[in-house]
Amino acid sequence: MSNAHASARLAGIGWRGDPAAEAEIARGRVLARVVAQHRAGYELHDGERTFGAQPAAPFLKRGLDPAARPAVGDFVLVEPGRPPRIVAFLPRRSxxxxxxxxxxxxxxxxxxxxxxxxxxxxxxxxxxxxxxxxxxxxxxxxxxxxxxxxxxxxxxxxxxxxxxxxxxxxxxxxxxxxxxxxxxxxxxxxxxxxxxxxxxxxxxxxxxxxxxxxxxxxxxxxxxxxxxxxxxxxxxxxxxxxxxxxxxxxxxxxxTPGMRELKLTGEENLELFADVEALTAQCRFSDCGHGNEPGCAVRAALDAGELSAERWQSYLKLRDEREQQAAALEERLKRKAEAKVANKALGRHQRHKRRPF
CATH class of the missing domain: 3.40.50.300 (P-loop containing nucleotide triphosphate hydrolases)
Known part of the structure; x- marks a missing residue:
């Protein structure tokens, strides 16, 4: 099958073209999109048919970030076989x-x-x-x-x-x-x-x-x-x-299933509240608590009715949650880095013990 035909076929499942990825077709790999994920594996669509596939070994590593595994919407490269194996997913546009x-x-x-x-x-x-x-x-x-x-x-x-x-x-x-x-x-x-x-x-x-x-x-x-x-x-x-x-x-x-709990990741910019954050930047003191401090732009806007109390409380709730999640993310990355260093040190120690005298 030609790359042009494969590209046209994949357009029906949202493919926008990528010469480097399409070149993989010539190497015998299949370009497909993840349409569902189950405990037993993945369901893929190649533009003509739906078929099942299993993730390759690197995607099964314990402790791997879920974002480093294929997900619904991903375009993936598949090696034919019984069963077919997902060997890579392509860079995500979102x-x-x-x-x-x-x-x-x-x-x-x-x-x-x-x-x-x-x-x-x-x-x-x-x-x-x-x-x-x-x-x-x-x-x-x-x-x-x-x-x-x-x-x-x-x-x-x-x-x-x-x-x-x-x-x-x-x-x-x-x-x-x-x-x-x-x-x-x-x-x-x-x-x-x-x-x-x-x-x-x-x-x-x-x-x-x-x-x-x-x-x-x-x-x-x-x-x-x-x-x-x-x-x-x-x-x-x-x-x-x-x-x-x-x-x-x-x-x-x-x-998608209904979401009962919706937690921020800690990396949000809260652009939705750009007007509120602009007000906080106008306060006289950089560490203003937006209470009774003199020169508080937020308090002035609340008193003048230019900022509603409801909107201010919504912003505070999301801001505090974002900061809490950002701290949790930083701690997780820190522990991961420390574990990586410890594993390398352990590996060097074990190689040294095996070295003949």
């Missing part, structure tokens, strides 16, 4: 990550090589602008563009007012769309982000309508849909793993 749940610091890769991150939030009991700000903070450094999708627009009595209120608290230019995820005419507004070669990932809480939206975009019922609880609008996890799907529009969509 990577959406979060800190994994639990006390131990570990980064979790949600999706790779995505152009747009659809943040879904329901216009029902799920509506929570603070949670939305957390999602946007995680996305801002990923290389993907955030697109806010307010679902269940048919259940809200004042959609335009809700939309205007949300737009006012987001950075200028952030796309925000209110849709009924069951209505193809409503969902058509998202087609601009799902053109051939584009990849979008869906993120949001359980029950927000990710599977419903996916089915509407597919034009068929392929994803299971669960009922939401009447009390809080939350749903059960009908999506149990990340999966990349090809759409009739030519774009690709990655559906």
């Amino acid at each position: 990577a959406l990550t979060r800190a994994a749940a639990g006390e131990r610091y570990e980064r979790q890769l949600i999706a790779a090589n995505v152009d747009y991150a659809f943040v879904l939030m329901g216009l029902d009991q799920d509506y929570n602008p603070r949670r939305l700000e957390r999602y946007l903070s995680l996305i801002e450094g990923s290389g993907a563009q955030a697109v806010v999708v307010l679902t269940k627009a048919d259940k809200h009595p004042q959609v335009d007012a809700a939309l205007a209120g949300l737009v006012a608290r987001l950075p200028a230019g952030t796309p925000v769309h209110a849709v009924n995820a069951k209505d193809p005419a409503d969902v058509a507004v998202l087609a601009q982000y799902l053109k051939p070669g584009d990849t979008a990932v869906l993120v949001g809480s359980s029950g927000v309508g990710k599977s419903t939206l996916t089915n509407t975009l597919l034009g068929e019922t392929r994803m299971a849909i669960g009922e939401t609880r009447a009390g809080d609008g939350r749903g059960r996890h009908t999506t149990t793993h990340r999966a990349l799907l090809t759409l009739p529009s030519g774009g690709c969509l990655i559906d």
Whole structure:
């Protein structure tokens, strides 16, 4: 098969071309994209068919950073065999990550090589602008563009007012769309982000309508849909793993399970709160605690109503969490470096003991 034919075939799963990678085809390797990851291995798509594959030995090393392993959305090189083996993944144009749940610091890769991150939030009991700000903070450094999708627009009595209120608290230019995820005419507004070669990932809480939206975009019922609880609008996890799907529009969509815990990684810039950080820089004292200190620009803005107390508290919560996570990341890297030095010293000692006298 020629490189040109392989490249054209892969375009249907978001491939944009890379001569160096395509040269690997001539060496007998297969270029494919990760569409799902399971305990038993990976599910790949080569533009024509889906097949299973196993990771090569280097990806199975204990203690390996999860970001150093193939993930859903990655383009990989595969050596044919029984079973086929993933031997490498190609450089990522974007990577959406979060800190994994639990006390131990570990980064979790949600999706790779995505152009747009659809943040879904329901216009029902799920509506929570603070949670939305957390999602946007995680996305801002990923290389993907955030697109806010307010679902269940048919259940809200004042959609335009809700939309205007949300737009006012987001950075200028952030796309925000209110849709009924069951209505193809409503969902058509998202087609601009799902053109051939584009990849979008869906993120949001359980029950927000990710599977419903996916089915509407597919034009068929392929994803299971669960009922939401009447009390809080939350749903059960009908999506149990990340999966990349090809759409009739030519774009690709990655559906993800609902996220109950969304932790920052410690590397966020919090560009969402650029206005607040600009105020902190205007304080008379560099170590201002933004309480009763003289010349506090933040306190002046709060008193004048130029900065809302809610926005200030949202910023403080995310800033403090970012700093805590940054410290955890630094400690983890420090321990890793110390372990590497200790292992090298142990290796030298063992070689010395084996040396003949």
